[in-house]
Amino acid sequence: MIDTGDTAWMLIATGLVLFMTPGLAFFYGGMVRAKNMLGMLMQNFFAMGLMAILWVAIAFSLAFGNFGDGGIIGNLDFAWMRNITSDAGPDAFALTIPFVLFCAYQMTFAVITPALITGATADRFKFKAYAVFIAVWLVIVYAPVAHWVFAGGWLAKLGALDFAGGAVVHINAGAAALAVVLVLGKRHGWPREGMHPHSLPFTLLGTGILWFGWFGFNAGSALGANGVAAQALMNTFLAASAGMLGWLLVEQIKEGKPTTLGAASGAVAGLVAITPCAGFVGGMSPILIGFAAGVLCVLAIRLKFRFGYDDSLDVVGVHLVGGIVGGLLLGFFADSKVNKLVTNEGVFLGGGFSLLWFQFVACAVTFAFSFVASFIIAKVIDKTIGMRVSEEDEAEGLDFSQHAETAYSFGSTGSMDRLN
C-alpha cells in the first residue's frame, strides 16, 4: 500500500543521495593536483552514467531478486526493467513507496559506491580501465554484497545489521580500493614528492554537499517518513560533528594546528561510521561513534606510509576503517527502543555479545570477499587492457592525457587556434 508521505520523502531522498556523487567529486577533486582535477571529476560523474544504466539492466535484479531468501545472489526477475512497477511491488519487499522509486533510490547507492574507489586510485587510473573495472565490479561485487545485507540475504538472516550501508558501501568500497591500489602501484614520486591538494575550498564545498546528501542516504534508508528516519537524521548530523571534533583534536595534539582538510576528513569519517548505525542507535551514542571514527581514522591514514601502499586520498583510512568502526560499534549500541528491527541489542544495552559477533562476521566477510574479488578483476584488466596510464601521461596529468582538456586556464595570454 503506497503512502504519499513516505513517497514524497523518498523522492527527495533519492535526489539527496544522487547529489552526493558530485559532492564526492569535489571532495576528492580539491585534494588532487590541478593537472588531475578533470580526471577525478570525470571518474565520479561517469559513474552517474554507466552505473545507472547497468543498475536497471541487471545489477538491481542480481541484488534484490530472491528478496528475503537468506542466500547469496538475486535473480533476473527485475532485469531490463522487467516487473519494476509504479505500485508497491512484490509483497516480500513490504514497501509503502512505488517499487520503481525503491529501484531508483538504491540506484543512487550503486552510483556512489564504486565512485568512492576513485580517491584511492587518483592520478594514475587509465580511464578506459576504470570504466571496465566499475562495470564489472558493480555486477560481481556490489550486487551480491547488497543482496546479503539489504535484500534479506545470508548476512541479514544471520542477524547482522547494516542500516544504510556501512558494509555494503564503505567496507566494500574501502576493501576494493585497497585491492586496486595494490595492482595499480604507487604514483611516481610517492611518497617523497609533494602531492598536496590543489584546492581545499573545493574539498570543503564537497564535504558540505556530502554532509547534506548523507541525510538522504541515512534517513532515506528508513524507506519512509517516520520516526526512524528522524532518528537517523539526528544521528547522522551528530556523528559528522563529533567526527570533525575528534579528528581536529588529534591534529591539535600531534601537529599543533587544526587543518581545514582535517575538519572535512573528520566529518566524513563520522558520517561513514554512523551509516550502519543510523536507524538503530539513539541518545548520545552517535556522538561517541562519530568521535571514535574521527580519532581512529586520523590515526589509520598513517598506515599507508608504514606499509607502503599509495592510497592517494585515504579511502582505506576513512571508508574501510570508518566502516569497520561503525559496524562493530553497532554491536555495542544497537537499541530495540529505537528500531524494532533490532532483535539482538548491543553489549551496552544488555544484549550480550551475539550482535557484536554477527557484526564482526559481516565486516570480515565483506572485506575478504570484496578484497579478493576486486583484486582478481583488477589483475585481469591489468593483464589485458592495462590499469595504469603511461609514466609520461601520469606526469602530464589525467586531464590532458585522458580527456584532452585542462581544468583551469587563467589569464588571456597564450593562443588557442581552432584546428577544424
Place this chain on the structure above:
Amino acid sequence: MGDPSAGTKGYRADMKLVTAIIKPHKVDDVKDALKAAGLTGMTIDEVKGFGRQGGKTEIYRGAEYVVDLLPKVRVETVVPDELADQVAEIIMVAARTGKIGDGKVWISTVDKVMRIRTGESGPDAV
C-alpha cells in the same frame, strides 16, 4: 654592442635597470614610494625563490611538506643613470621589514630603451 660615446641614437650607457626582489606584501609600499618620488612606471611579476630565509612547512593529513621556494615579487624599473642609486635606496627603505627574507636590489646597465607607441628612445622613453 654600440660604442657608448658614438652618439648613435639611444645607444648610450645612460640608462639603468633597477631590479628588486621583495616581500609580496611590500609591493604597495614600494609602488607608493616610487610614485611619490616622481617615477612614472614600474613593472612587477610574482616569482618564487629561495635565499637565506629557508622554507616553511605545510601539513596535509599529517604529511608535512617543506615549501622551500617562497613567493616573492620582482620589481623592475628603468631610470636615467643619475637616478639609479636614489631609486634603489627608495625601494630598500620602502621594502624593509628588518626580518630575514626582505630581498635584494640590484642595478644593471641597459643598452637601449624605446617607447613602443612613439619610437622615442633613451631617457625620453621612460
